[in-house]
Amino acid sequence: MNEQRIRIRVGAVIVKHGEILLVKHEKDGRTYWLLPGGGQEFGETAAQALERELKEECGLNVKCGQLLFMAESLPPDKHRQVMNLTFLAELVSGEAHLAEKDSERLKGVAWVKKDQLSKLTFFPDFRDALLAQWDCDFQLQAENLGNLWKD
Secondary structure (H helix, E strand, C coil): CCCCEEEEEEECCCCEEEEEEEEEEECEEEEECCCCCCCCCCCHHHHHHHHHHHHHHCCCCCEEEEEEEEEEECCCCCCEEEEEEEEEEEECCCCCCCCCCCCCCCEEEEEEEEEHHHCCCCCCCCCCHHHHHHCCCCCCEEEEECCCCCC
Protein backbone atom coordinates (compact mmCIF):
# COMPACT_ATOMS: atom_id res chain seq x y z
CA MET A 1 0.00 0.00 0.00
CA ASN A 2 1.32 3.45 -0.93
CA GLU A 3 1.57 5.62 2.19
CA GLN A 4 -0.07 8.99 1.69
CA ARG A 5 1.51 11.93 3.44
CA ILE A 6 1.96 15.65 3.14
CA ARG A 7 5.36 16.86 1.98
CA ILE A 8 6.54 20.08 3.60
CA ARG A 9 8.78 22.24 1.40
CA VAL A 10 10.59 25.27 2.79
CA GLY A 11 11.73 28.08 0.49
CA ALA A 12 13.99 31.08 1.10
CA VAL A 13 13.61 34.65 -0.08
CA ILE A 14 17.12 36.11 -0.26
CA VAL A 15 17.54 39.56 -1.75
CA LYS A 16 21.00 40.92 -2.54
CA HIS A 17 21.73 44.15 -4.44
CA GLY A 18 18.12 44.39 -5.62
CA GLU A 19 18.01 40.82 -6.94
CA ILE A 20 16.36 37.67 -5.60
CA LEU A 21 17.92 34.21 -5.68
CA LEU A 22 15.96 31.62 -7.68
CA VAL A 23 16.61 28.04 -8.72
CA LYS A 24 15.76 26.61 -12.13
CA HIS A 25 14.02 23.24 -12.27
CA GLU A 26 13.13 20.91 -15.14
CA LYS A 27 10.49 18.23 -14.70
CA ASP A 28 8.20 16.39 -17.11
CA GLY A 29 9.46 18.49 -20.03
CA ARG A 30 8.74 21.80 -18.27
CA THR A 31 11.19 24.44 -17.10
CA TYR A 32 10.18 26.58 -14.15
CA TRP A 33 11.61 28.57 -11.25
CA LEU A 34 11.38 28.16 -7.49
CA LEU A 35 12.77 29.81 -4.44
CA PRO A 36 15.77 27.81 -3.21
CA GLY A 37 14.90 25.26 -0.56
CA GLY A 38 13.55 21.77 -0.28
CA GLY A 39 11.89 19.17 1.88
CA GLN A 40 11.74 19.28 5.64
CA GLU A 41 12.91 16.04 7.23
CA PHE A 42 11.40 14.42 10.31
CA GLY A 43 13.11 15.67 13.46
CA GLU A 44 14.19 19.06 12.15
CA THR A 45 12.50 22.43 12.46
CA ALA A 46 11.46 24.39 9.40
CA ALA A 47 14.34 26.81 10.06
CA GLN A 48 16.85 23.96 10.28
CA ALA A 49 15.49 22.47 7.05
CA LEU A 50 15.79 25.81 5.25
CA GLU A 51 19.36 26.36 6.40
CA ARG A 52 20.37 22.79 5.47
CA GLU A 53 18.69 22.91 2.06
CA LEU A 54 20.33 26.23 1.09
CA LYS A 55 23.74 24.79 1.94
CA GLU A 56 23.06 21.57 -0.02
CA GLU A 57 21.41 23.20 -3.02
CA CYS A 58 23.26 26.52 -3.43
CA GLY A 59 26.33 26.33 -1.18
CA LEU A 60 25.06 29.17 1.02
CA ASN A 61 25.01 29.67 4.76
CA VAL A 62 21.80 31.47 5.68
CA LYS A 63 19.84 32.40 8.77
CA CYS A 64 16.11 31.71 8.57
CA GLY A 65 13.93 34.73 9.29
CA GLN A 66 10.22 35.45 9.40
CA LEU A 67 7.51 33.48 7.64
CA LEU A 68 6.29 35.43 4.59
CA PHE A 69 3.60 33.14 3.19
CA MET A 70 2.43 29.58 2.90
CA ALA A 71 0.73 27.84 0.01
CA GLU A 72 -0.48 24.36 -0.77
CA SER A 73 -0.17 22.31 -3.94
CA LEU A 74 -2.99 19.80 -4.09
CA PRO A 75 -4.12 18.53 -7.50
CA PRO A 76 -7.75 17.56 -8.12
CA ASP A 77 -6.90 13.84 -8.14
CA LYS A 78 -5.03 14.25 -4.82
CA HIS A 79 -2.12 12.06 -5.97
CA ARG A 80 0.25 14.28 -3.96
CA GLN A 81 0.15 17.16 -1.50
CA VAL A 82 2.82 19.74 -0.75
CA MET A 83 2.74 22.45 1.91
CA ASN A 84 5.09 25.29 0.89
CA LEU A 85 6.45 27.53 3.66
CA THR A 86 8.30 30.62 2.44
CA PHE A 87 10.67 32.46 4.76
CA LEU A 88 12.78 35.56 4.51
CA ALA A 89 16.41 34.51 4.93
CA GLU A 90 19.61 36.40 5.61
CA LEU A 91 22.69 35.50 3.59
CA VAL A 92 25.47 34.83 6.11
CA SER A 93 28.23 33.59 3.79
CA GLY A 94 28.95 31.91 0.48
CA GLU A 95 28.48 32.58 -3.21
CA ALA A 96 25.41 31.06 -4.84
CA HIS A 97 26.21 28.19 -7.17
CA LEU A 98 24.68 24.88 -8.18
CA ALA A 99 26.01 22.79 -5.30
CA GLU A 100 23.67 19.81 -5.78
CA LYS A 101 25.21 18.39 -8.97
CA ASP A 102 23.37 15.06 -9.04
CA SER A 103 19.83 16.43 -8.98
CA GLU A 104 17.59 15.29 -11.83
CA ARG A 105 15.47 18.44 -11.60
CA LEU A 106 17.76 21.23 -10.41
CA LYS A 107 19.41 22.89 -13.41
CA GLY A 108 20.75 26.22 -12.15
CA VAL A 109 20.68 29.15 -9.78
CA ALA A 110 20.35 32.83 -10.69
CA TRP A 111 20.03 36.26 -9.13
CA VAL A 112 17.01 37.90 -10.77
CA LYS A 113 15.84 41.52 -10.76
CA LYS A 114 12.28 42.26 -9.63
CA ASP A 115 11.19 43.48 -13.06
CA GLN A 116 12.26 40.16 -14.63
CA LEU A 117 9.95 38.00 -12.46
CA SER A 118 6.95 38.53 -14.74
CA LYS A 119 8.82 36.75 -17.57
CA LEU A 120 9.45 33.57 -15.56
CA THR A 121 7.25 30.53 -14.91
CA PHE A 122 6.79 29.55 -11.27
CA PHE A 123 5.31 26.37 -9.81
CA PRO A 124 3.54 27.01 -7.54
CA ASP A 125 2.87 30.52 -8.82
CA PHE A 126 3.55 32.63 -5.73
CA ARG A 127 4.74 35.60 -7.82
CA ASP A 128 2.02 38.08 -6.74
CA ALA A 129 2.59 37.39 -3.03
CA LEU A 130 6.35 37.63 -3.49
CA LEU A 131 6.10 40.97 -5.30
CA ALA A 132 3.67 42.35 -2.70
CA GLN A 133 6.09 41.43 0.08
CA TRP A 134 9.07 42.83 -1.83
CA ASP A 135 7.20 46.10 -2.56
CA CYS A 136 6.57 46.48 1.20
CA ASP A 137 10.16 45.61 2.16
CA PHE A 138 8.99 42.20 3.45
CA GLN A 139 7.00 43.80 6.27
CA LEU A 140 3.55 42.41 5.40
CA GLN A 141 1.86 39.98 7.75
CA ALA A 142 2.35 36.32 6.79
CA GLU A 143 -0.38 35.10 4.45
CA ASN A 144 -2.01 31.79 3.56
CA LEU A 145 -2.22 31.72 -0.24
CA GLY A 146 -4.34 28.56 -0.31
CA ASN A 147 -4.11 25.90 -3.01
CA LEU A 148 -1.95 27.12 -5.92
CA TRP A 149 -2.03 23.89 -7.96
CA LYS A 150 -2.03 24.40 -11.72
CA ASP A 151 -1.51 21.74 -14.39
